[in-house]
Amino acid sequence: MTFEEKANLEKAADGMSLSAYIRWKLFDPTSPPPQRRGAFPVKDFRALAQLLAMLGQSRLANNMNQLAKAANSGSLPVTPETEAALLTAVREVAHMRSLLIEALGVDVMP
Numbered sequence: 401m402t403f404e405e406k407a408n409l410e411k412a413a414d415g416m417s418l419s420a421y422i423r424w425k426l427f428d429p430t431s432p433p434p435q436r437r438g439a440f441p442v443k444d445f446r447a448l449a450q451l452l453a454m455l456g457q458s459r460l461a462n463n464m465n466q467l468a469k470a471a472n473s474g475s476l477p478v479t480p481e482t483e484a485a486l487l488t489a490v491r492e493v494a495h496m497r498s499l500l501i502e503a504l505g506v507d508v509m510p
Contacts, residue, residue: 443505451499460489 401409406418413421420434442448467486470476 442503444503447499448503451496451503454492454496454499458492460492464489 409418409421416424416434424431424434463485467476476482
């Protein structure tokens, strides 16, 4: 296959893997096309499942919203407990970010 032929195939595949596109065109062109691959395919399903479980159990979004409202109204007391709660939330978000990066196999700049 020439470079141009391969480029034409990749363009026609429109995000599908070439093997899936070719099999579909050869063996089942009347059916709907196969699903396209994602931009960041999952590399670690276990890490992704762990992250989703953490998000499901977390009240993080609600808690952060309450903190933002209290901060905007001036009623957020700055106590050691408040600081500890915020630092815990920051650690949890950082951990979830790490799990997501690992699960998706994404390279990030330091």
